[in-house]
Each structure stands twice: as structure tokens, then as C-alpha cells.
Amino acid sequence: MIRFDSVSKSYPKQNRPALRDVSLDIAKGEFVFLVGSSGSGKSTFLRLVLREERASHGQVHVLGKDLAKLSNWKVPHMRRQLGTVFQDFRLLPNKTVAENVAFAQEVIGKPRGEIRKAVPQVLELVGLGGKEGRMPGELSGGEQQRVAIARAFVNRPALLIADEPTGNLDPQTSVGIMKLLDRINRTGTTVIMATHDQQIVDQMRKRVIELEQGRLVRDQSRGVYGYQH
Amino acid sequence: MRAQFVMSEIGVGLRRNLTMTFAVIISVALSLALFGGSLLMRDQVSAMKGYWYDKVNVSIYLCNEADAKDSADAKGGQAGAAGGGGGAVCSKGAVTAEQKKSIETDLKAMDLVDSVHYESSDEAYKHYKERFGHTALASVITPDQMPDSFRVKLKQPEKYKVITSSFAGRDGVQSVEDQHNQLDNLFGMLSALNWAALGIMLIMLVVALLLIVNTVRVSAFSRRRETGIMRLVGASSFYIQVPFIMEAAFAGLIGAVVACGMLGVGQYFVIDHGVALRAKMELINFIGWDSVLTKLPLVLAIGVLMPSLAAFIALRKYLKV
Numbered sequence: 011m012i013r014f015d016s017v018s019k020s021y022p023k024q025n026r027p028a029l030r031d032v033s034l035d036i037a038k039g040e041f042v043f044l045v046g047s048s049g050s051g052k053s054t055f056l057r058l059v060l061r062e063e064r065a066s067h068g069q070v071h072v073l074g075k076d077l078a079k080l081s082n083w084k085v086p087h088m089r090r091q092l093g094t095v096f097q098d099f100r101l102l103p104n105k106t107v108a109e110n111v112a113f114a115q116e117v118i119g120k121p122r123g124e125i126r127k128a129v130p131q132v133l134e135l136v137g138l139g140g141k142e143g144r145m146p147g148e149l150s151g152g153e154q155q156r157v158a159i160a161r162a163f164v165n166r167p168a169l170l171i172a173d174e175p176t177g178n179l180d181p182q183t184s185v186g187i188m189k190l191l192d193r194i195n196r197t198g199t200t201v202i203m204a205t206h207d208q209q210i211v212d213q214m215r216k217r218v219i220e221l222e223q224g225r226l227v228r229d230q231s232r233g234v235y236g237y238q239h
Numbered sequence: 240m241r242a243q244f245v246m247s248e249i250g251v252g253l254r255r256n257l258t259m260t261f262a263v264i265i266s267v268a269l270s271l272a273l274f275g276g277s278l279l280m281r282d283q284v285s286a287m288k289g290y291w292y293d294k295v296n297v298s299i300y301l302c303n304e305a306d307a308k309d310s311a312d313a314k315g316g317q318a319g320a321a322g323g324g325g326g327a328v329c330s331k332g333a334v335t336a337e338q339k340k341s342i343e344t345d346l347k348a349m350d351l352v353d354s355v356h357y358e359s360s361d362e363a364y365k366h367y368k369e370r371f372g373h374t375a376l377a378s379v380i381t382p383d384q385m386p387d388s389f390r391v392k393l394k395q396p397e398k399y400k401v402i403t404s405s406f407a408g409r410d411g412v413q414s415v416e417d418q419h420n421q422l423d424n425l426f427g428m429l430s431a432l433n434w435a436a437l438g439i440m441l442i443m444l445v446v447a448l449l450l451i452v453n454t455v456r457v458s459a460f461s462r463r464r465e466t467g468i469m470r471l472v473g474a475s476s477f478y479i480q481v482p483f484i485m486e487a488a489f490a491g492l493i494g495a496v497v498a499c500g501m502l503g504v505g506q507y508f509v510i511d512h513g514v515a516l517r518a519k520m521e522l523i524n525f526i527g528w529d530s531v532l533t534k535l536p537l538v539l540a541i542g543v544l545m546p547s548l549a550a551f552i553a554l555r556k557y558l559k560v
Contacts, residue, residue: 060471083476090473100468113465116244117474165472 011169011200012036012059017068019054019224027066028054030224036202038168041195043211044204045235046221052204055221056171059202060092061085073168090118093162093170093199097177099154101146107133107157108142114161128164136160136190152183156190163194170194172203176210184210208235248482249489252458259454260490266450267494267542270443272501275538277436279502282530284429290524291422296356297402299346299389300413301339302329303360306386329413334387338411346391351401353392360385386413447494448549451487455553458483466558480554487550488543495542499535506531 014034020027029051036042044052057063058070061077070077073091080088101110108129115125133139136156146154155175162170172191176184188210195201205211211218211234218233219226253260302310306329339357346355358366363385371377391402399417407415459466462482469479510516510525517525 086470086473086475088473089471092473094471100464102464102468113468114472117469117478118472119478161468161472 011038011040011073012202013069013071014058015069015071017058017065017070019051019058019063020066026224028224029058029065029221031068032221032224032226033068034219034226034229036200038200039195039198041192041201041214041216042203043214043216043218043233043235044202044221045206045211045218049223050221051224052221053173054224056173056202056204059169059171060094061088086118090165091168093165093167095155095158095162095170095172095175097174099146099151099158099178101154101157101161103146105146106142107138107144107146107149110146110157111161111164114164118165120165132160132164133157135163135193137186150183151179152186155179155183155187159187159190159194163199167199169200169202172201174205174207175203176205176207181209188214211235245482245485249485252462252482252486253489255461256454256458256486259450259457260486263447263450263454263487263490263546264494264497266443266447267491267546268497268501270440270447271495271498271538271542273436273440273443274541275498275502275534276505277433277440278534278537279506279526279530280429280433280436282526284426284433286524286526286530288422288426297391297393297399297415297417299342299391299402299406299415300386301334301342301388302332302411302413303383303386304333305384306413307332329411331410334411338409339387342389342406342409342411345405346389349401349405351393351395351398353394356390356392358388358390360387363388444545447546451490451546451549452553454490455483455487455550456557458486459554459558470559480551480558483554483558484547484550487546491542491544491546492539494546495539498538498542502531502534502538 012035014032017029017032018027019029032051032055044055046052054063058065058077059072061070061072061080064078073088075088077088102113105113111129111132112125115128120128130139130142133142136159138153138156138160141149141153146157149157155178159175170191175191176187179187184207191201191203192214215232215234217231218228218235220228220230310329343355343357346352361382364380364382367380367385368377393399393402403415403417406412466479506526506528508514516523
């Protein structure tokens with residue numbers, strides 16, 4: 011699903027590379043936590059997977075494709091197989107819940123009939139059945155994140171990337187979001203989640219990848235947030 | 240491509256930048272109206288050229304007794320004034336029959352000459368009376384004051400200068416005259432006007448393009464949330480850019496339609512009705528509606544394509560896709 015072969019990434023005008031010689035494999039259907047302090051390279055890692063950036067050295071394979079060899083005009087098609095969720099939800103405030111989710115299908119040219127069927131289905135899945143017509147501003151943070159997850163998942167991506175999805179939510183709401191992500195993972199979707207939330211990582215007992223100053227310092231299946239062994 | 244979705248996005252975009260859109264429409268309309276106007280002006284000039292050049296003959300006026308006498312007087316009076324006026328040219332006396340014959344033979348031998356018509360002084364007098372018989376001057380004119388002349392019709396009217404250079408100053412020739420000189424002055428003025436219009440058009444065009452670039456920049460900024468999400472869910476760059484380009488194209492189209500309207504109104508009020516130049520200046524043949532109508536598709540096409548291109552180029556700078 012994802013393979014990094016001694017990947018380094020440096021940004022221009024910065025002495026220290028954001029990623030240094032990172033190699034790892036993530037198989038289909040895995041649930042992976044990406045942990046590390048701010049500036050450890052988590053965001054760069056995710057941006058490389060999304061091909062927002064290109065690796066300076068090494069190879070990044072996503073969904074069996076070498077991203078360095080992927081021409082620019084093919085990138086949108088690659089991204090259609092990825093879903094993305096952010097800490098700040100990134101919903102469109104002037105569209106309803108259903109319209110926000112439908113937007114992700116409209117802009118890739120899905121037929122109207124398919125959209126009409128898929129949107130209520132995915133809203134039901136994330137637990138927002140009956141709230142199709144609400145505006146994002148009327149919803150709680152947890153509900154807004156559910157809308158964002160619905161939008162990321164409505165095109166049935168093979169890989170879901172979540173960048174601190176619980177960062178703005180209280181612990182109780184976060185548990186709900188994690189249950190939802192776990193359910194999505196059980197449908198066969200690979201999930202990569204960058205997080206600072208120690209409690210969640212410790213509870214879920216999934217694979218943990220830790221970055222420190224751009225280096226891969228830990229890759230542990232059924233791991234916890236910090237070193238405990 | 241969901242047409243309805245795209246249309247609603249365009250509508251939102253245009254309304255959000257209403258003032259900017261308005262400025263784009265006006266500047267596009269003005270520059271295209273000037274562009275169309277200058278195209279029409281060129282049509283008008285070439286129509287007039289064709290009309291007049293065909294009508295105009297080169298006239299070779301021959302010396303008559305009166306010219307010879309004037310010339311002799313001039314010589315007696317001021318010796319140094321040779322060549323100063325028509326009089327001095329005919330110092331060798333009135334044209335002789337041999338001179339006439341040799342001029343005619345030479346004319347007919349030239350490839351350029353289509354036909355030569357000899358107009359005697361009596362005929363010239365008759366024509367003059369027909370045209371100006373009612374004026375005071377006509378009543379004192381006598382046939383022997385009118386010169387004999389050759390009226391030369393040319394195959395290529397624009398090469399009239401060849402005739403002038405080969406016959407002016409020849410014995411028995413009083414003057415070679417063609418009306419092209421006066422026409423050329425007029426046409427020169429019209430073409431200067433045309434260049435001025437094109438210059439203003441260029442400035443307006445630059446203004447229009449800058450406005451479009453700025454509109455796209457503002458538009459891209461205010462829609463960055465949408466475009467960001469579109470990028471993430473894998474919308475093609477074409478799909479992301481189309482609403483911006485369509486906005487510019489739509490504003491350009493409205494501007495072009497306004498420009499077409501201005502051209503039509505110009506033709507209607509200046510030439511056909513209203514100012515009604517066609518009725519007032521019968522000697523000029525004016526361009527018709529066919530000329531105007533053939534320019535409109537070009538104006539419309541430029542009105543749509545130019546802003547689209549400007550928007551496309553601006554997007555490369557202001558919108559990450």
C-alpha cells in the first residue's frame with residue numbers, strides 16, 4: 011500500500027532535512043499511528059504520501075505507484091483513492107452537511123444518481139443520519155469532524171489519512187471519532203493517523219510509527235505512545 | 240463534468256466580485272469596440288479607395304494659346320520665374336498636332352494604360368457648362384480658354400505616378416493632374432485616425448487584461464478553501480480551473496456583446512440614420528451592414544478567448560493545482 015525506501019526530504023533554505031532516510035512498509039488494511047513531537051516530520055510524511063511534495067532522495071510508493079514517476083496530470087486520479095481528514099475539519103461553511111459531502115463527488119464528476127445514493131449512506135455510517143440539511147456552523151466539533159470523515163470516505167478510498175483528527179476535540183468526543191475510524195478500518199480501508207493524543211494511542215493498541223527530528227525511531231506493532239519497554 | 244454545478248460556481252464567483260466583473264466588462268467592451276471600429280474604418284477606407292481610384296483618371300492637360308500667351312508674359316515680366324507656375328511651362332507655344340500625336344502614341348504604348356480619351360477644348364467647355372453652367376464664372380469662360388486634354392484610364396489606378404513622371408514637363412504638356420493626391424491626403428488622415436484608435440485599443444486591452452488577472456487573483460484567494468478541498472479529493476486541475484476561466488470568459492463575452500452593440504449602434508446612428516452620413520455625403524460610398532456583421536464573430540471570439548487566456552495564465556501563478 012505504502013512503501014518508503016530511504017526517503018529524505020529537505021526544504022529549500024532549511025539546513026535540517028525534514029525527513030532523513032526513512033524506510034517503511036504499510037500493508038493494505040493496516041491501522042497506523044504516526045507519532046512524534048511537533049517538527050518531527052509527521053506532516054512532511056503525510057504530504058509525501060499525498061504527493062503535495064516530492065521526496066528529495068529515495069522512493070515513495072503509494073498504491074503500487076512510484077510517486078516520483080507519476081506525472082502531474084495523473085496525481086488527481088491517485089488522490090481519488092485517498093481520503094484526507096484534518097484537525098480543522100475544513101468544511102465549506104456556506105454548504106449544508108449533505109452538500110459538503112456531495113462536493114467531494116461532484117468535483118470528480120460522479121453521476122448525480124450515484125451522489126444521491128452515496129451521500130445519505132455515508133452520513134448514516136458516520137452517525138449523522140437526519141442531519142443532512144444542517145449547516146456546519148450549527149454542529150458540534152465532533153459532528154463537524156464526522157462530516158469531514160464522511161466527505162473523505164464517500165468516494166471509498168483505499169487509504170484514509172487523518173492529520174490529528176482529534177486535536178480540537180474533547181476526550182469523550184475523540185473516543186467516538188476513533189471508534190468511527192476503527193469501523194472504517196474494518197471495511198478494509200488502510201488508515202494512517204498522525205496524533206499527539208497519548209491516551210488514544212495507548213487504548214487502541216495499533217501499530218505505532220514514531221518520528222524524531224526526521225528520523226524513524228520506532229516502528230512497533232500494537233504499540234503505545236511513548237517508550238515503555 | 241456537472242454543468243449545473245459548474246454554472247452555479249460561476250454565478251457565485253461573478254456575484255462575489257461584482258464590481259471587478261463590471262470593470263472587466265467595461266474595459267473589454269471599450270477595447271473591443273475600438274478594435275471593431277478600426278476594422279470597420281479600414282473597410283471604409285478600402286471601399287472609398289476602390290470607389291474613387293476607379294473613377295479617377297489621370298488628365299494630361301495640353302497647352303493652348305492662352306497658356307502660351309501667359310507664359311510669354313511671365314517670361315517678359317520676371318525672367319527667373321521659370322517653372323514657378325503653369326504659365327512658364329508652355330513657353331514654346333500651344334501644343335502642335337505632332338506633339339499631340341506623339342503623346343497619344345506614347346500613352347497607348349504603355350502597358351499600364353487601359354484607355355486614352357482625347358477631350359478637345361470644345362468638349363471640355365461643354366462638360367464644364369453642364370456641371371457649372373449656373374455659376375457666375377461659367378458665363379465668362381470661353382471654349383478657347385479650356386485646354387485640350389488626354390483622359391487616361393489606368394489598369395492599376397494606384398500606379399498613377401508613372402504617368403506623372405513620364406509626361407510632366409514634356410513639350411506641349413501644360414500639366415499632368417490626378418486627383419489621387421487629394422485622396423491620398425484624406426486616406427492618410429483616416430489611417431492616422433485608425434492608428435490612434437488601435438493605440439487606444441491596445442491601452443484598453445492592457446487595462447482589461449490587468450483587471451482580469453487581478454480578478455482571478457481575488458477570486459482564487461476567496462475560493463482557496465474550495466480549491467484546496469478539490470485538490471485533496473482528486474479533482475483534475477482542469478476541473479479546478481474551469482470555474483475561474485469561465486468567469487473571465489463570461490465577463491469577456493458580455494463585454495464583447497456590448498462592443499458589438501456599440502458597433503451596430505454606430506452604424507445605425509452615424510451612417511444610416513441619425514447623423515445619416517450616407518444621405519448627406521452622397522459622393523462617398525459607405526460600408527454597409529454586411530461589413531459590420533462580418534466583424535462581429537471576430538469581436539465575440541476575441542472577447543471570449545482573450546480573457547480566458549489571461550485567466551489561465553493568472554491561475555498558473557495564483558492557484559496551486
